[in-house]
Amino acid sequence: MSDEGPKDVPGRRDFLGTTITGTAATLGVVSAYPVVRFLSPRPDPGQRIATAGEAEKFLPGTSKTVLLGDKPVLVIRLDDGQFRAFSAICTHLQCVVAYSAQHRQIECPCHKGVYSLEGANVSGPPPRPLQSVGVEVVNGIVTLTEA
Numbered sequence: 515m516s517d518e519g520p521k522d523v524p525g526r527r528d529f530l531g532t533t534i535t536g537t538a539a540t541l542g543v544v545s546a547y548p549v550v551r552f553l554s555p556r557p558d559p560g561q562r563i564a565t566a567g568e569a570e571k572f573l574p575g576t577s578k579t580v581l582l583g584d585k586p587v588l589v590i591r592l593d594d595g596q597f598r599a600f601s602a603i604c605t606h607l608q609c610v611v612a613y614s615a616q617h618r619q620i621e622c623p624c625h626k627g628v629y630s631l632e633g634a635n636v637s638g639p640p641p642r643p644l645q646s647v648g649v650e651v652v653n654g655i656v657t658l659t660e661a
């Protein structure tokens with residue numbers, strides 16, 4: 515006869531130990547997360563970033579309208595390959611402007627406002643230039659920034 519207990523006793527102890535350790539670890543992570551997040555540096559809330567796709571697929575003489583935050587931005591690739599970006603909100607009554615490849619200018623469909631490719635208001639009712647948006651190619655991606 516043997517004095518050994520049931521063979522499953524060590525298994526129960528292992529299971530309990532693992533469960534307690536796992537629960538303690540989970541509680542530690544859950545309770546530490548708000549503290550770590552509070553102490554971590556936060557991104558600049560005034561800096562918004564968006565992308566307009568791969569630069570090599572963005573053909574010269576074309577444009578895209580993308581959202582930067584909740585605002586539309588008109589991104590134009592000029593014939594020489596440079597990028598320009600402006601707020602796509604017309605400075606007259608806030609219609610969304612578009613690039614005209616045919617006329618090589620920016621046009622507002624609402625009241626025929628016209629802007630140059632530098633964003634200057636050149637004809638029609640717009641009272642001010644379009645707001646410029648930062649644009650650069652970062653690792654092959656057209657990246658927009660607004661302060």
Ligand code: FES
Pocket residue numbers: 604605606607608609622623624625626627638639640
């Ligand atoms: S809203 Fe653009 S010209 Fe009037």
